[in-house]
Amino acid sequence: MKLLVTDIDETLSRGESPSPEVVEACARLRGTGWRLMVATGRILATSLSHIKGIGSDLPAIVYDGGRVMDPRTGKALIETPMDPLLAAEIVEEAWNCPVELQIFGDETAFCRSSDALTRNFFKASGVPVDDSMSRPSSPQTVYRVIFFGAPAEITALRGRLAERFAGRAEIVRAGDRFLDVLPPGVSKGAALGAWIDTLEKGPSIVAAAGDHHNDLELLALAHIAAAPEDADDEVLKMAGVIMPSADRHGFSALADWLLEWERDPCEITAPVVLL
Structure with missing residues (x-):
């Protein structure tokens, strides 16, 4: 499995649904075998339009990693309640x-x-x-x-x-x-790791995109870490790929770059800027 995990707000989109440009780019990714997953601070109910828009068929990391939920049933697969x-x-x-x-x-x-x-x-x-x-x-x-x-x-x-x-x-x-x-130890990255541990076979590659401090652990877990141009400075330092901002449909640029990179994979030794 080739896995792309993305934050929603200010990364995938700005608003309550992804833009047509992003929706089309995600369809191109899925057509080559990529699977998409959201990792967001939102609850499941306010994430559904984005999950459906990008065509994700995987569980969603929500509550900033506090829960991993099945969008089809609304049931929690992994969760860490707070005292x-x-x-x-x-x-x-x-x-x-x-x-x-x-x-x-x-x-x-x-x-x-x-x-x-x-x-x-x-x-x-x-x-x-x-x-x-x-x-x-x-x-x-x-x-x-x-x-x-x-x-x-x-x-x-x-x-x-x-x-x-x-x-x-x-x-x-x-x-x-x-x-x-x-709760202690909860993050998007920890939730992704816990979900991957439940799989019989883990992803062959993980790409992740995010824009703020609550995405740092997620990006650290990825083979390819991406961030929009207006992300927090600490996030930009971690990013191997810097894409346009969400209001410029930057996620579509990331999707197309992944398709191009996949044709001739190479180690990312310096940030790739897609602006």
Whole structure:
């Protein structure tokens, strides 16, 4: 199996579905035997349009690696829940910060009544939202806590949480305005490795694409690591292939480059720039 694993937001697409250019490029890849898989911070419900758009027939890495789920059945194949007592501590630490709060259970979002952007997005997506949280707490089933806000506030909060919860949780930027808190050891890369371990025969090659800190472990696991031109600097340092940004349909350029590279495979000794 030739496997291409991709982040969704700002890598595969910018918006709620891949562009026609990306859809067509993915079809060309599948036509030569490549199989595609998403690895995203989204939950399954808000990933489905992208999964279908690229023609993926594989499980999806969702919740930033907290779960690997079957898009056809909605069932979790691999998952690592968070201790709800730990989640409640994390929520309490950030309760008075000027950021929005999102807690994710099983395809359900929890927030406060004041977290309007969170509530409106998930309700528009058809995802159940409980916005009745009036004090720091956590549902019994929880996979991830997210904070959303101005970049400066997210940077400051990351420092506070990393100091208090070092060794007890993964604190990772998932974008300039997003901070993810996950159970220890959880990442997209760890989830991909765990899924590959379930296969009778692993992929002959793994290519991966991502744009932010929550993609670093995924890219480290790949034979070919790709990133859009506007990715975080740390991600760009890891990338063997640099593609145009998502609003320029950069993933289609990556797909076509993979098809060309496959005809005459060679070691990537310096970044390949597709701009």
